[in-house]
Amino acid sequence: MKRLLLSALLMTAFTVMARAQLVIIANPSVPVASIDTRAAVDIYMLTQTKWTNDEPIRVFSLKKGTTGAEKFYAALNLNPLALNKQWLRVQLTGEGRAPTLVAEDEIVARVAATPGAIGFVDMARVTDHVKVLRQVTQ
Amino acid sequence: MKKLRMVMVIGALITGPGVPAAAQDNYSDLNIFGYLQAAYIDIPASFLGPQSTTFFLQQANLMGAKEFDNHFSAFLNLQFTNGFNSKLGWGNMNLEEGWAKYSYSHVLNVKAGFLLPSFNSLLQVRNRTPLLPYIVRPLVYEPLMTDRLNIDAFLPTHANLEVYGSVPVLADVDLEYAAFVGNSETSYIISGQGAGFQVSGMDTSESKLWGGRVGLSTHWFRGGVSMTTDMENQNQFGMGSMRRYRYGADLYVRVANISFDGEVLFVRPSMSDRQKAVFAMVGTFNPIVGKDLDRTFLYGTLLWDITDALYVYGSVSSLTVNDFMGMSEGIREWTFGGGWRPIESIVVKGQYVRISCPSPHFPLDLGLPIIAISVMF
Numbered sequence: 001m002k003r004l005l006l007s008a009l010l011m012t013a014f015t016v017m018a019r020a021q022l023v024i025i026a027n028p029s030v031p032v033a034s035i036d037t038r039a040a041v042d043i044y045m046l047t048q049t050k051w052t053n054d055e056p057i058r059v060f061s062l063k064k065g066t067t068g069a070e071k072f073y074a075a076l077n078l079n080p081l082a083l084n085k086q087w088l089r090v091q092l093t094g095e096g097r098a099p100t101l102v103a104e105d106e107i108v109a110r111v112a113a114t115p116g117a118i119g120f121v122d123m124a125r126v127t128d129h130v131k132v133l134r135q136v137t138q
Numbered sequence: 139m140k141k142l143r144m145v146m147v148i149g150a151l152i153t154g155p156g157v158p159a160a161a162q163d164n165y166s167d168l169n170i171f172g173y174l175q176a177a178y179i180d181i182p183a184s185f186l187g188p189q190s191t192t193f194f195l196q197q198a199n200l201m202g203a204k205e206f207d208n209h210f211s212a213f214l215n216l217q218f219t220n221g222f223n224s225k226l227g228w229g230n231m232n233l234e235e236g237w238a239k240y241s242y243s244h245v246l247n248v249k250a251g252f253l254l255p256s257f258n259s260l261l262q263v264r265n266r267t268p269l270l271p272y273i274v275r276p277l278v279y280e281p282l283m284t285d286r287l288n289i290d291a292f293l294p295t296h297a298n299l300e301v302y303g304s305v306p307v308l309a310d311v312d313l314e315y316a317a318f319v320g321n322s323e324t325s326y327i328i329s330g331q332g333a334g335f336q337v338s339g340m341d342t343s344e345s346k347l348w349g350g351r352v353g354l355s356t357h358w359f360r361g362g363v364s365m366t367t368d369m370e371n372q373n374q375f376g377m378g379s380m381r382r383y384r385y386g387a388d389l390y391v392r393v394a395n396i397s398f399d400g401e402v403l404f405v406r407p408s409m410s411d412r413q414k415a416v417f418a419m420v421g422t423f424n425p426i427v428g429k430d431l432d433r434t435f436l437y438g439t440l441l442w443d444i445t446d447a448l449y450v451y452g453s454v455s456s457l458t459v460n461d462f463m464g465m466s467e468g469i470r471e472w473t474f475g476g477g478w479r480p481i482e483s484i485v486v487k488g489q490y491v492r493i494s495c496p497s498p499h500f501p502l503d504l505g506l507p508i509i510a511i512s513v514m515f
Contacts, residue, residue, distance in 0.1 A: 038306075038309065041310060042244075047304055050208070050243050050244070054208045055208060056165070056208055077357075079357075079358070079392065082357065082358070082392050089269055092201070092266045092269060093254075094201065094203050094211075097165070097169070
């Protein structure tokens with residue numbers, strides 16, 4: 001009986017882990033319902049800076065070194081080191097702002113509170129205050 | 139039970155049904171930031187001067203950026219070099235950039251004011267020390283060399299109006315373009331008191347600087363070609379002004395944690411027959427004068443990001459100057475170095491630079507060890 005319980009517990013844990021799914025979220029003001037991978041790459045490379053309604057894109061990212069950030073940038077095929085340099089270049093040349101780095105437990109609230117914002121987070125943390133633009137395939 | 143219900147109602151009223159409370163970034167505020175780099179260098183004796191070792195605040199930049207609305211923004215970059223102190227007469231302070239920008243989208247942007255033009259790739263970031271792995275930059279980009287080399291002879295240092303953008307052309311490839319116009323080289327600009335309505339900072343040349351760059355970019359590759367045309371000032375040698383063309387190409391490739399950066403630059407002044415005759419005559423009397431005014435520069439840097447916090451690199455650069463400098467044999471530089479980033483905003487850098495010039499007129503063979511700390515705030 002104990003073994004059965006343990007197996008069931010492990011199965012449940014693995015199922016939950018397997019279900020851990022990153023999603024790209026946005027502030028409800030954002031005028032698109034979904035984005036493709038190319039757009040996500042352009043937004044995080046800071047080469048696409050505006051939504052279709054001219055509203056500036058405010059980019060949020062999980063802090064460096066977090067599992068979520070590593071998975072997200074790997075899924076977009078972006079090298080985190082090269083990405084950091086690109087963000088620094090954009091900031092220091094006055095072309096824009098580097099993304100705001102936030103913790104996993106605050107990114108949803110920050111995206112929800114910032115018009116034009118985009119971010120990414122584990123689907124389990126998504127609330128009604130943000131909209132999901134895309135599931136990230138890992 | 140009533141008490142519990144009351145507490146729940148009050149709680150709901152306090153927390154509210156809306157968006158969860160979170161710090162909201164005010165993107166329209168003036169954003170002030172900057173960086174500095176302090177260094178220690180050991181310069182051996184040469185014809186340039188005696189052996190010296192020194193600590194110095196190589197550079198400090200204070201920047202301000204402001205977004206006015208969805209389309210308009212402005213940027214200011216104040217630069218202080220070599221421990222600027224007006225009382226003691228150290229270093230320089232200059233307004234490196236000051237511009238306003240209209241952004242229609244990433245496809246179309248217009249900048250006006252005083253700006254660094256899009257020419258090759260290092261020019262726009264040559265003074266952004268946190269971005270550079272180097273302490274001493276590739277030859278023509280290094281301020282320590284500009285006492286000896288007139289940087290205007292190689293690079294379009296500033297422009298005043300630029301239209302630029304990037305257009306998606308393939309799956310993940312953008313076409314980058316830029317076109318700019320600006321004043322002529324600084325020797326044409328009034329630096330003292332002018333006559334009549336002329337004031338310091340005004341361009342006195344008959345022509346302007348025109349140029350541009352086209353290239354392709356993706357997240358692991360960037361490459362392009364650049365060109366400018368303007369007037370070169372050779373009045374001090376009695377040759378007057380002549381049209382000058384600069385042609386450049388730049389390449390950046392990154393594979394995993396290894397990246398390559400490189401550029402080539404060809405400067406080709408166009409002399410009239412009279413100017414060629416004057417140049418030949420000057421050369422008859424002065425053996426250090428080269429065969430023409432052409433200049434060629436190239437550099438290549440291979441960098442390995444060993445970890446997020448540690449990198450090493452090696453770089454070579456070469457410069458050929460055929461004009462009045464007596465350096466027709468060229469100047470070569472090879473260097474290697476590395477950096478360690480204990481926290482995101484600080485980089486500790488170390489570099490060894492070897493600069494050599496086999497010229498019989500100005501023989502040079504210097505080995506420079508240098509360390510620095512670069513801080514961004």
